[in-house]
Amino acid sequence: MKFHWFHLMPYPELPEDFKESHRSVWVDVPSSLFDPKVGHRAYNEYLDELEYAESVGFDGICVNEHHQNAYGLMPSPNLIAAALARRTSRAKLVVMGNSVALYDPPTRVAEEMAMLDCLSGGRLVAGFPVGTPMDTVYAYGKSPATLRDKYYEGVKLVLRAWAEPEPFAFNGKYTQLRYVNVWPRPIQKPHPPVWIPGGGSVETWDWCVDNDFLYANLSYFGYIAGQKVNDGFWATVDKKGKDRNPYRCGFLQFIACAENDAEAERLYSGPASYFYSRCLHVYPGFGNPPGYTSIPTMRAGIEGMIARATRRQDVENLTWKEMISRGYIVAGSPDSIVQQLETLANNMHVGHLMVLCQYGNMSKEVTMYNTTRFAKEVIPKLRNKFSEYEDKWWPTGTLEHMAEPAPLTALA
Amino acid sequence: MLNAETIRLKNGRAWQVYGGGSGPALFWLHGINGIPAGDPVLAALERKHRIVAPVAPGFNDLAELDELGNIHELTLDYDDLLDHLGLEGIAIVGHSFGAMIAAEIAAHFPRRAKQLVLLAPVGLWNEAYPGRDVFAEPFTEVESFLWHDKAAREALQARRSNEAGPDDLAERIVAVAQSLTAVTKFVWPIPDRGLRKRLPRVSAKTLALFGAEDNFISPRYAEDFARGLRGLQTAVIKGAGHMLPYERTDEVVGLIERFLAA
Numbered sequence: 163m164k165f166h167w168f169h170l171m172p173y174p175e176l177p178e179d180f181k182e183s184h185r186s187v188w189v190d191v192p193s194s195l196f197d198p199k200v201g202h203r204a205y206n207e208y209l210d211e212l213e214y215a216e217s218v219g220f221d222g223i224c225v226n227e228h229h230q231n232a233y234g235l236m237p238s239p240n241l242i243a244a245a246l247a248r249r250t251s252r253a254k255l256v257v258m259g260n261s262v263a264l265y266d267p268p269t270r271v272a273e274e275m276a277m278l279d280c281l282s283g284g285r286l287v288a289g290f291p292v293g294t295p296m297d298t299v300y301a302y303g304k305s306p307a308t309l310r311d312k313y314y315e316g317v318k319l320v321l322r323a324w325a326e327p328e329p330f331a332f333n334g335k336y337t338q339l340r341y342v343n344v345w346p347r348p349i350q351k352p353h354p355p356v357w358i359p360g361g362g363s364v365e366t367w368d369w370c371v372d373n374d375f376l377y378a379n380l381s382y383f384g385y386i387a388g389q390k391v392n393d394g395f396w397a398t399v400d401k402k403g404k405d406r407n408p409y410r411c412g413f414l415q416f417i418a419c420a421e422n423d424a425e426a427e428r429l430y431s432g433p434a435s436y437f438y439s440r441c442l443h444v445y446p447g448f449g450n451p452p453g454y455t456s457i458p459t460m461r462a463g464i465e466g467m468i469a470r471a472t473r474r475q476d477v478e479n480l481t482w483k484e485m486i487s488r489g490y491i492v493a494g495s496p497d498s499i500v501q502q503l504e505t506l507a508n509n510m511h512v513g514h515l516m517v518l519c520q521y522g523n524m525s526k527e528v529t530m531y532n533t534t535r536f537a538k539e540v541i542p543k544l545r546n547k548f549s550e551y552e553d554k555w556w557p558t559g560t561l562e563h564m565a566e567p568a569p570l571t572a573l574a
Numbered sequence: 575m576l577n578a579e580t581i582r583l584k585n586g587r588a589w590q591v592y593g594g595g596s597g598p599a600l601f602w603l604h605g606i607n608g609i610p611a612g613d614p615v616l617a618a619l620e621r622k623h624r625i626v627a628p629v630a631p632g633f634n635d636l637a638e639l640d641e642l643g644n645i646h647e648l649t650l651d652y653d654d655l656l657d658h659l660g661l662e663g664i665a666i667v668g669h670s671f672g673a674m675i676a677a678e679i680a681a682h683f684p685r686r687a688k689q690l691v692l693l694a695p696v697g698l699w700n701e702a703y704p705g706r707d708v709f710a711e712p713f714t715e716v717e718s719f720l721w722h723d724k725a726a727r728e729a730l731q732a733r734r735s736n737e738a739g740p741d742d743l744a745e746r747i748v749a750v751a752q753s754l755t756a757v758t759k760f761v762w763p764i765p766d767r768g769l770r771k772r773l774p775r776v777s778a779k780t781l782a783l784f785g786a787e788d789n790f791i792s793p794r795y796a797e798d799f800a801r802g803l804r805g806l807q808t809a810v811i812k813g814a815g816h817m818l819p820y821e822r823t824d825e826v827v828g829l830i831e832r833f834l835a836a
Contacts, residue, residue: 299762300763306755306762307759446712447710447711447712447715448710450712450713451710452709452754452755452757453758453759460748
């Protein structure tokens with residue numbers, strides 16, 4: 163099994179009464195709430211945390227893309243990944259953005275990701291999310307009726323731009339380019355592994371399985387609620403006659419690792435409640451714009467959609483006990499976490515586990531503690547799980563001898 | 575009594591078109607709610623007119639939108655239908671998004687419309703009164719703010735259940751989502767596709783009606799339409815929201831009939 167340390171980069175100082183005084187944490191959250199000095203500290207501490215994750219043995223460090231969002235301060239994950247590329251040397255850079263349909267032309271994504279792969283010595287994992295409705299259709303104004311179609315076309319263009327050795331013309335429905343010719347080129351051949359974040363739409367399962375892309379189920383609601391989506395994915399794998407290699411699939415899980423249950427509650431219940439009550443406070447009107455979900459997917463989930471209207475209230479008022487019993491957060495002593503993750507891995511058949519050890523307004527100190535205990539006492543016990551499978555969704559061709567940043571004193 | 579028939583064009587496009595009544599032709603372009611079963615507005619209008627009311631592309635089947643990339647292609651699609659039906663120099667009446675299409679047809683092909691009626695028309699944008707974002711509301715809530723008159727809304731619902739069987743919440747939400755999807759293709763994220771520039775091409779005599787309580791299309795848009803349409807007649811219907819023809823059917827139909835008869 164592989165373990166990846168995922169950062170959402172939340173704004174850590176939303177006011178106490180945020181959910182009473184504002185309708186949404188996303189899209190129209192007033193930017194007057196953002197203090198750039200807090201931003202300076204947060205970005206730098208968050209980079210420290212991601213870099214620390216490499217030093218304690220995580221396989222990958224993950225960043226993602228969100229716009230106009232107070233719980234995700236990474237409109238450009240590529241900037242963060244570039245900063246990480248200089249101070250890390252072993253961990254793979256799992257960039258779970260770029261939402262290809264947002265960029266005109268999409269070759270911009272091919273260029274920047276190729277830069278990252280060169281800069282990092284071939285350590286890039288290329289994530290291509292469709293993007294949430296909040297990011298794509300509201301913040302970036304893309305039509306929900308054509309978003310997915312434009313996304314498919316864009317990803318095809320990016321992959322082709324990486325693979326073709328000569329300039330070519332591209333006459334697409336959404337992009338027309340007389341000369342596609344991406345400089346630089348990625349180190350990995352024909353291109354970095356492609357990971358697709360998803361949340362349960364039928365079309366994405368088909369697309370991942372048909373193209374052998376990794377499917378990453380990025381849920382904030384843990385392995386119990388996320389089971390259904392993974393079942394759907396694996397059913398699609400079976401239906402299409404592909405192998406049930408667990409490395410086809412990734413899953414995101416909140417972690418609260420401590421000496422015992424009581425310490426876990428003391429350290430992590432505050433940040434968790436900050437996350438569920440403030441960071442997930444999204445105006446329901448932004449959740450499902452017309453056309454974003456296909457009619458068949460919508461019909462399949464219509465009852466859930468009606469229920470979600472009431473769930474908002476429910477999620478925002480969760481107690482620590484409920485977060486644990488529902489599996490939103492895997493908490494407790496290292497041994498207890500090993501047990502829970504064993505169940506997760508078996509039930510969901512997941513080879514790539516992405517963990518959130520920082521969430522809400524968790525301090526750097528607590529984040530480091532959570533990260534250290536997880537790395538030292540949990541990862542080693544699960545490391546050999548699924549070792550009988552070959553991971554074909556992981557960077558290959560990473561350089562053995564990587565350039566290192568020169569010490570500044572040498573220049574004097 | 576309206577009947578629906580499927581009309582197949584030479585280019586392979588199939589249209590579902592409602593028709594009924596007799597008299598001068600009236601081309602009706604429905605709004606966001608489509609053509610409800612037992613549509614009371616069309617039932618009133620067919621007393622003096624021959625109604626021709628096509629179902630907008632996408633409302634029955636989203637695949638119909640695949641080849642319609644923009645508002646011009648959509649307008650051509652309607653022109654093909656009007657050609658097939660041999661309709662020219664007629665009255666074109668549209669509601670909401672349908673009024674935007676009506677204005678586009680009259681601007682692209684001025685000979686098609688002799689008279690034009692726009693009911694709470696979408697299509698212009700004024701940042702001083704943008705109106706509520708109908709595309710950023712839960713599907714379950716959309717209807718509640720398009721209507722001002724609750725009693726009228728319930729009456730239409732009852733009429734619909736009477737005609738088409740009991741109301742199924744899930745199916746109605748799917749229908750709302752599908753209708754809005756068909757509309758978003760041409761108005762996302764702001765319903766301005768350049769109609770302002772084309773309005774002076776319209777040669778039809780035009781009437782525009784607005785709901786005083788419409789919080790989606792403010793009645794102040796009357797001024798914006800008047801700037802592009804010479805001699806535009808306008809009226810504001812008291813006590814009506816965006817669904818004004820369904821909220822104040824007698825009054826709206828009366829105004830339309832008088833305008834068309836003049």
